[in-house]
Each structure stands twice: as C-alpha cells, then as structure tokens.
Amino acid sequence: DTGVSQDPRHKITKRGQNVTFRCDPISEHNRLYWYRQTLGQGPEFLTYFQNEAQLEKSRLLSDRFSAERPKGSFSTLEIQRTEQGDSAMYLCASSLTENQPQHFGDGTRLSIL
Amino acid sequence: AQKVTQAQTEISVVEKEDVTLDCVYETRDTTYYLFWYKQPPSGELVFLIRRNSFDEQNEISGRYSWNFQKSTSSFNFTITASQVVDSAVYFCALRNSGYSTLTFGKGTMLLVSP
16 A cells, blocks of 8 residues: 655746646545645645545635646646745645545645745 | 644653643534644654544553543643654644544644654
8 A cells, every 4th residue: 555645756946937746645545635834834725636526625725726636546736827935845645535534645845946 | 713723833852751742722513533643854744643522532552642631622642751753743633524624733843852
C-alpha cells in the first residue's frame, strides 16, 4: 500500500507564471483533498473531491486556482498568474471514506521569485 | 464555525522527560472528530489518532497517550519518556460530522534534545 504521492516536491517560478501540481492518492481512496500550509501555520483547506466530483471549495481558492480529478484517480492543482502570496506548501490528502482518517503526501513547496 | 487552538508554539525538553501538548477546540456541533498529526522536518503529515465526540475514553499507544475532556473542550497529547525522534511539529485538528474538511491548529513544535 503506497502512500499519497505528490509531484514535484519543490517548484520555483517567477511571479506571473502558471504552475501545476499533481497528486496521486492511495489506491481505492475515493476522497482527495488539497490544503495549503504557510510557515508557522497549520494546513488550510482548499478543496476536495469525491471520485471525480469537486464537492467543496474554500474561499481561499481564488479564480486563479483550479483543481481537477478527471478520472477519479489522480488530481491536479493549477495556479495561474502566480503571486508572491502563493508561496506555500501545497498538501494533498486522501481517505477511503468521509469517516476514515486523511492520509497526507509529502507536499509540494512552491516558491515565487 | 470551528476553531482549534494550540497555545504552545514551541516546547523544548530533554530526552526521557514527559511532555504534554495542549489542544482546545470550539465547535457548535455535538458530533465531531478530533485528530492529532505529526509533521517531522521532512514535511509529511503523519496521522496519529482519531477520537469521536462520543468516546471520552483516554487512549494509550506505547509512549503516546491522549486525554479527551468534553467539559473543557480539550484533547491533550502526552508523550512519555520523550526521544529525539519525537522532535516534530504536532497538529491538532477537528472535523465536524457531515463535513469532510479538517480544521487545524497552528501546531506545537516539540524539540527533544539528547
């Protein structure tokens, strides 16, 4: 049973560029979550999917952010026209059901120059 | 609305000391779940425990123990005989029943020195 996998581990980009992150959940986990964590803070919820359906989005998720899970397996999170404030660790988690614990990946650390 | 408060920003102990990490939560729901996660320097959040609001029994797992008290809205975590490998940031989190998302506290950084 492999864990949640995220790619890339680190991303450095210039302000204004678009970036895309990928998350592969634990096999058979139908729920997938995205969180953002800034330095010294706990993770903050961004959005989550049940299979391919995006069921909830946080107010933190501006129009520049979009997430997909096209076949109910892996998910992508895209940030368009990146800004300095987007610098953070982006964490992905998955769970088998709503009531099961969420298991997290190693995260993608985004740095905006 | 829900909120999780971890008032201790950083705790430093010497190996073999016992240490308690505090967690206080706020929620209007009567059914909810509480969690503790560990985040070592590598960054991955590691699930430690889940407790539902109807189960106030304390739990022990090896050197770890958890004290859930609904009367004070607290879910404290104690590490007995701490080890250097326990050094990490520990997060307490809350999930209300019927919702899938976790609300995290700001975390407590635990430094265990030899």
